[in-house]
Amino acid sequence: MIxxxxxxxxxxxxLGESPRPLEIADHLAACESCRIRIRALSPNAxxxxxxxxxxxxxxxxxxxxxxxxxxxxxxxxxxxxxxLHEIHRGGQGVVYKAIQKSTKRTxxxxxxxxxLSASEEQRQRFEREINLAASIQHPGIVTIYESGLTEQRxxxxxxxxxxxxxx
Numbered sequence: 001m002i003x004x005x006x007x008x009x010x011x012x013x014x015l016g017e018s019p020r021p022l023e024i025a026d027h028l029a030a031c032e033s034c035r036i037r038i039r040a041l042s043p044n045a046x047x048x049x050x051x052x053x054x055x056x057x058x059x060x061x062x063x064x065x066x067x068x069x070x071x072x073x074x075x076x077x078x079x080x081x082x083x084l085h086e087i088h089r090g091g092q093g094v095v096y097k098a099i100q101k102s103t104k105r106t107x108x109x110x111x112x113x114x115x116l117s118a119s120e121e122q123r124q125r126f127e128r129e130i131n132l133a134a135s136i137q138h139p140g141i142v143t144i145y146e147s148g149l150t151e152q153r154x155x156x157x158x159x160x161x162x163x164x165x166x167x
Contacts, residue, residue: 002027010038022152026115078150081109081157089113092126097160100145107145108161112154123154130156 002023005013012018013025028034081098087108088095095110112118112126134144147156 004031004034007037007041010034010041014038014041022115026117026152029113029115030117078109078111078153078155081107083109092122098157100157106160107157108142108159109155109157115153118154126154133158 005024005027009018009024013021018024028038078098080101081096082101084097084099086094087097091113093110093113095108098107098109099105100107112122114122118126130144130147133141134147142159142161145157145159148154
């Protein structure tokens with residue numbers, strides 16, 4: 001993990017002018033004090049890492065959070081996807097509703113929250129989830145379209161299903 005960024009580094013990150021947005025985004029994912037510092041710089045901006053931004057797509061449309069450009073550093077390497085908004089987040093990852101540009105289909109994209117700093121156990125659990133879902137062909141299980149590793153993130157794209165969350 002990189003050392004805590006300076007106030008200028010955080011300002012540049014907020015403005016989308018950082019020369020190292022993915023490193024700073026990874027640091028913010030792990031450093032609560034820097035998340036507090038970045039919220040102080042832009043108190044009216046949504047926190048791209050806050051748990052309160054998740055929504056249950058199709059379940060409570062008024063809670064849908066538009067895609068936050070401040071969080072773009074997390075997804076900038078997913079070039080084939082136009083991220084629409086966050087659907088839900090959990091302990092392991094974040095799921096976004098997106099349009100796959102090459103096919104024009106609506107998909108859900110799950111991104112491993114800890115990125116390249118994920119432990120071996122976290123990566124294995126994420127890969128196991130992908131392999132299990134991809135190995136099952138059933139109307140009640142989403143289809144996996146693509147998975148991989150971009151420059152900074154493990155991800156997979158799957159069939160998008162509107163509806164209520166299990167919880």
